Amino acid sequence: MGNIRSYFRCDVCDQITLVRAQYGWLDRHPIRYTCGHCNILIKGIAILDQENADFRIDIENASLVSPENEADFYIETSGELLTEKLQSFDFETHWYIPPPFFQGLWGMGDPTDPQSSYEKFDEFKQNVISFLYKTENDWPRTRRIKELWINENYEYLAQEIRKILPKKQFPMNNKLEHLRGVHFVTRFFLQDIIDYEHNELIFKEVKTIFEQNPANLIELSKYFQGHFRRYDKRILRVIEHFSEVFRFLIPAYGLTYYHEIPEKLFEEKGMTTAAFEDIKEFYIDTYELVAEILPIIVGYNNLKYRGDFIKMSDAKPRYEFEKLFEIPKGNKVEYVDGTEVFDCLIVKGAIDNKIRNAIGHNTYEFDGVRQLIIYDPVGKNKPSDIRSMYLVQFASKCLSIFQTVIHIWELLYQTEKNLYVSQGMRSVNPNVFNMSLLKQESIRKKEIRKKMKCEKKKKKMIKKQKRSNR
Ligand SMILES: [Zn+2]
Structure with a gap:
């Protein structure tokens, strides 16, 4: 987690907002804020480029200006966490204020157990990453399975379910089994959140x-x-x-x-x-x-x-x-x-x-x-x-x-x-069913963790390379 300060000048009223962006584990996230002076909505997207270890904000209705400019307003942005709302900029307050990451971390922990905030935060992070991964990779298949069920196209439904679930636990040989197969796939899709x-x-x-x-x-x-x-x-x-x-x-x-x-x-x-x-x-x-x-x-x-x-x-x-x-x-x-x-x-x-x-x-x-x-x-x-x-x-x-x-x-x-x-x-027997659910989920979580570790390594290497190139 890191944070970057950028100065954006409103295209309407020229007032400058210091946008302090907390970047974390999302490769991209939407940004919305209102200009404190003329009240137009400023919309954009924050992009974290893992490969080039680069973070940038593409924004409409405001333009990036150099940090020599004095800011009129201050706002924090994050794709994952609650942030400070737009306020008048005050150097003393806003230069040293802890970033959203720490504030989020403190909110999640039990004050009597300092370790708990890291555990909670990690759980939150894993679940969000896993669900976003599924929305990009698993949703099209989940949707088509549900469509085949709704259209009562049982032959193709059985074919599609068999591609992802074992026949022993999901024989797909009657309507009850069809219902159960579809329910399982949907439930699995949503279970992180x-x-x-x-x-x-x-x-x-x-x-x-x-x-x-x-x-x-x-x-x-x-x-x-x-x-x-x-x-x-x-x-x-x-x-x-x-x-x-x-x-x-x-x-x-x-x-x-x-x-x-x-x-x-x-x-x-x-x-x-x-x-x-x-x-x-x-x-x-x-x-x-x-x-x-x-x-x-x-x-x-x-x-x-x-x-x-x-x-x-x-x-x-x-x-x-x-x-x-x-x-x-x-x-x-x-x-x-x-x-x-x-x-x-x-x-x-x-x-x-x-x-x-x-x-x-x-x-x-x-x-x-x-x-x-x-x-x-x-x-x-x-x-x-x-x-x-x-x-x-x-x-x-x-x-x-x-x-x-x-x-x-x-x-x-x-x-x-x-x-x-x-x-x-x-x-x-439903017991066989539950066992397979757990097994599949733990495999999936391991895969995601592995992927994240790989990306972290890659990022570190790129940073190192960049430094040695300087
Ligand atoms: Zn404005």
């Missing part, structure tokens, strides 16, 4: 229901039969969208490794990998999807608490179960309010009707300097309705809403699996 902790709860709850009321569980599975492929299609699109926006979200993703999040963090720290416009579409699309697939949660709650998946709660607004598919999305998401166990699949704070409405109606403003989204969910311009949220908080919502989709996707998977089992389909 997705928390699968909820799967245990889903498995346990569904198993209990199966033991207590198998007939109604099968009824529920049959009820959703006509929805499965349509849901899959939409989930596929959201996963693809997520793979595209993940680069913008990395500093917010880093927060999940923090030991604790100080109250003032969002006010003081920001991210320069994204502007609001870069990620708002992802939030809206994913919100729509959650609202669409949410009835499955209600169905399971009904079954668990009232013995029948269509028997709705008396304590909530009175709808028929079927009506749930038609009511406005806002009402639908409010229905899942955390009072029943399957509600916990919705990550806290992920489903935010108010910010969703403001984005949908274009009743928001983005203050790029403070990185503050000021929004009006009602759209009537009444001061009492106006709310605000920091960009990093919104980016965190994008991550939690995606995690929510993956939770519900797992519940859908268990539901569809039960349907095929009830039709007499058999699958291989």
Whole structure:
């Protein structure tokens, strides 16, 4: 990790911003900041050229100038970490301030255990690198496998799965096995950045229901039969969208490794990998999807608490179960309010009707300097309705809403699996399945570590060479 200071003059107002770029382990990352004087968005990309040990920033709407110039503003950028927001430049403060790397490291550690910050940071780094590697190398294959499944093209599906998974564990000889193969491949693709902790709860709850009321569980599975492929299609699109926006979200993703999040963090720290416009579409699309697939949660709650998946709660607004598919999305998401166990699949704070409405109606403003989204969910311009949220908080919502989709996707998977089992389909012993998962993952992680070591060596050698050439 190193950091480089560059001076950029705004093409509009000529004010100069000292951009202190922290470079780390990403070969490239987006840069977004707002000019502190004329408030235009300055966009660019930071490129770390490993082979030539070179780091540069390509930027639009500002020009690189020589360091003799006095800066008006100061900002830090990083592809991986939270950074200081734009502020007026002050030599005393800004020359000696520790770089984002140390600040990020300190945030992740448990203060009573100094070693823990390095471990956490390393875990964060490994997971991001591994997922980015997969988005570039594994996604096309994962997508085509999911497409073959959605299009019910089982012959090619079996052929494609066999190219990557062993036949013994994945015989691909019936629909249950097809489902399981596709699920495995998708889960593997996402596993570096997705928390699968909820799967245990889903498995346990569904198993209990199966033991207590198998007939109604099968009824529920049959009820959703006509929805499965349509849901899959939409989930596929959201996963693809997520793979595209993940680069913008990395500093917010880093927060999940923090030991604790100080109250003032969002006010003081920001991210320069994204502007609001870069990620708002992802939030809206994913919100729509959650609202669409949410009835499955209600169905399971009904079954668990009232013995029948269509028997709705008396304590909530009175709808028929079927009506749930038609009511406005806002009402639908409010229905899942955390009072029943399957509600916990919705990550806290992920489903935010108010910010969703403001984005949908274009009743928001983005203050790029403070990185503050000021929004009006009602759209009537009444001061009492106006709310605000920091960009990093919104980016965190994008991550939690995606995690929510993956939770519900797992519940859908268990539901569809039960349907095929009830039709007499058999699958291989799941223990063999888990063993192969672990083995494959450890091989993959070793490969990535090896690759990184090689690159580090190469970089060192180039540096050495450069020095001796001087
Ligand atoms: Zn300007």
